[in-house]
Amino acid sequence: MNYKLDFTPVLDGLPSLLIACLGTFALALGGMVLAIIIGIGGVMLRDSRIAPVRWFIKSFVEVIRNTPFLVQIYFIYFALPLAGLRLDPTPTAIIALGINGGAYAIEIIRGGVQSIGKGQIEAGLALGLHKAQVFRLIVLKPALRAIFPSLTSQFVLLTLTTSIASAISAYELTSVAQQIETSSFRSFEVYGVVTVFYLVISWLMMRFFGMISTRYFSYPVK
Amino acid sequence: MTSQSSHAQAADGAMISMAGVEKWYGDFKALTDINLSVRTGEKIVLCGPSGSGKSTLIRCINHLEAYQKGEIRVDGILLGDRAKTIDAIRREVGMVFQHFNLFPHMTVLDNCMLAPMRSLRASKAEAEATARRLLARVKILEQAEKYPAQLSGGQQQRVAIARALCMQPKIMLFDEPTSALDPEMVKEVLDTMIGLAEEGITMICVTHEMGFARQVADRVIFMASGAIVEEAPPAEFFTAPRHERTRQFLGEILRKH
Numbered sequence: 001m002n003y004k005l006d007f008t009p010v011l012d013g014l015p016s017l018l019i020a021c022l023g024t025f026a027l028a029l030g031g032m033v034l035a036i037i038i039g040i041g042g043v044m045l046r047d048s049r050i051a052p053v054r055w056f057i058k059s060f061v062e063v064i065r066n067t068p069f070l071v072q073i074y075f076i077y078f079a080l081p082l083a084g085l086r087l088d089p090t091p092t093a094i095i096a097l098g099i100n101g102g103a104y105a106i107e108i109i110r111g112g113v114q115s116i117g118k119g120q121i122e123a124g125l126a127l128g129l130h131k132a133q134v135f136r137l138i139v140l141k142p143a144l145r146a147i148f149p150s151l152t153s154q155f156v157l158l159t160l161t162t163s164i165a166s167a168i169s170a171y172e173l174t175s176v177a178q179q180i181e182t183s184s185f186r187s188f189e190v191y192g193v194v195t196v197f198y199l200v201i202s203w204l205m206m207r208f209f210g211m212i213s214t215r216y217f218s219y220p221v222k
Numbered sequence: 223m224t225s226q227s228s229h230a231q232a233a234d235g236a237m238i239s240m241a242g243v244e245k246w247y248g249d250f251k252a253l254t255d256i257n258l259s260v261r262t263g264e265k266i267v268l269c270g271p272s273g274s275g276k277s278t279l280i281r282c283i284n285h286l287e288a289y290q291k292g293e294i295r296v297d298g299i300l301l302g303d304r305a306k307t308i309d310a311i312r313r314e315v316g317m318v319f320q321h322f323n324l325f326p327h328m329t330v331l332d333n334c335m336l337a338p339m340r341s342l343r344a345s346k347a348e349a350e351a352t353a354r355r356l357l358a359r360v361k362i363l364e365q366a367e368k369y370p371a372q373l374s375g376g377q378q379q380r381v382a383i384a385r386a387l388c389m390q391p392k393i394m395l396f397d398e399p400t401s402a403l404d405p406e407m408v409k410e411v412l413d414t415m416i417g418l419a420e421e422g423i424t425m426i427c428v429t430h431e432m433g434f435a436r437q438v439a440d441r442v443i444f445m446a447s448g449a450i451v452e453e454a455p456p457a458e459f460f461t462a463p464r465h466e467r468t469r470q471f472l473g474e475i476l477r478k479h
Contacts, residue, residue, distance in 0.1 A: 119319060119323040123324075126312060128313040130305075130309070133341075145327070220372055221371045
C-alpha cells in the first residue's frame with residue numbers, strides 16, 4: 001500500500017459537502033412527512049369497509065416491500081415520464097422515499113394499533129365517539145408510543161437511503177461527494193469524510209426522534 | 223321462566239325495554255329470549271355464573287354487542303343498526319368497565335373532558351367545570367392533573383365513573399366494576415355507586431357484590447346459560463329463591479364471601 005492520503009480536495013470541497021447535507025436533510029424530512037401520512041392513512045384504510053380499498057393497501061405494502069428502492073426511484077424518474085408525469089430529481093426522491101418509507105410505516109404502525117386493548121376502543125365508543133374519533137383521539141397516540149423505537153430506526157434507515165437518490169442526481173451528500181471524487185480521484189478521503197458525515201446525520205436524527213418521544217410520549221404507564 | 227313478561231310490553235315510563243332479544247356468537251347462543259323492562263330511576267343488579275350472558279346483555283344496551291333478534295328501546299329510541307341512533311343512545315348511556323379503560327395518554331381531567339367536547343360539542347370551559355364538579359363528587363378532584371397510571375385501581379375506577387357521568391347520562395351500566403380491584407379498594411367504589419344510586423339515576427349493575435345488591439337494588443335478576451332465570455326484589459331474592467340454580471349460585475357466592 002503506497003496510497004498517500006491527501007485531504008486537500010476534500011477540504012476544498014468541504015463547504016459544498018456541508019451544504020449538500022442540507023439537501024440530504026430536506027429529502028429525509030420530506031420523505032418522512034410523506035411516509036408518516038401514508039403510514040397512518042394506510043393503517044386506517046387497511047380496515048376499510050370497502051374491500052377494494054383494503055386490497056389496494058395490502059398490495060401496495062407487498063409490492064413496495066418486495067422490490068428494490070433503486071428500481072422504485074428509477075420507475076418514478078424514468079418510466080412515469082413516458083406516461084406523461086415528469087418530475088425533477090428532488091421531488092422524485094422525496095416521493096420515492098415517502099412511498100417506500102410509508103409502506104414500512106403501515107406495517108409498523110399497524111403493529112402498534114393492534115397492541116391497543118379492545119377495552120380502550122369500547123370505552124371511546126361507549127362515550128358516544130365515532131369510530132374515526134376513537135382512532136384519532138384514543139388509539140393513535142398510545143399506538144405510536146408503542147412502536148416509536150421501530151419507527152425511529154425505520155426513519156434513520158430512510159435518511160440513509162437518501163444516498164440512493166444520487167442515482168438520479170438529486171442534490172444530496174452522496175452525489176456531491178461523487179462529483180468531488182470524480183474530479184480528484186481521492187476516493188478514500190472523500191468517502192471516509194462522507195461516512196463520518198452520515199454517522200453524524202444519523203445521530204442527529206436519533207436525537208430528533210428522542211426529543212419527539214420525550215415531548216409527546218413520556219406520559220407514565222404501569 | 224317468563225315472570226318478567228309483564229314488563230316486556232315496554233310500558234310508558236320504561237327507560238330501557240328489551241323484548242325477545244337473542245344473540246348468537248356463531249353457533250353459540252349467548253342470549254335467549256331476553257325480556258326486561260327497567261323503569262326510570264330503577265336500580266337493577268344482574269348476577270349469575272360466569273358465561274351466563276350478564277355482560278353480553280348490558281353490552282347490547284349500548285350496542286357494544288350486536289344482537290340478532292328482538293328489540294331494544296332506550297329512553298324511547300329504538301336501537302337499530304344505524305350509526306346515528308346508536309350514537310344517540312350511547313350519549314345517554316354511561317358505562318363503567320371491569321378494567322376501568324381510562325385513556326393512559328390523557329390526564330384524569332382530560333379523560334373526563336374528551337367526550338363532552340367531542341361528542342356533545344361542549345366548550346372547553348363548560349367541559350372542565352363539569353369534569354371538576356364530578357371529580358369532586360367521586361372525591362378525587364385533587365388527582366385531576368395526574369395520569370391514570372399514577373392512580374390506584376379504586377381511584378381509577380372512580381375516575382371512570384366520573385368520566386361516564388360527565389356525559390350527563392340518563393342510564394349507567396356497570397360491568398363488574400369491582401372485580402378487578404384489590405379487596406381494600408372495593409368499598410370506595412361501591413360507596414361511590416351507592417351515592418349515585420341515591421341520586422336517582424337509572425342503573426344496571428353486573429356484580430357479585432351481594433351486600434350492594436341488598437342495599438341498593440330494586441330488583442335482582444339472576445341469569446344462567448344466556449337466559450333470565452329469576453328476578454325478585456332483594457329481600458325475596460336472597461331469602462326465598464325459587465329456582466334450584468339460583469339457590470346453588472347463592473350458596474356458592476355466599477360461601478366465598
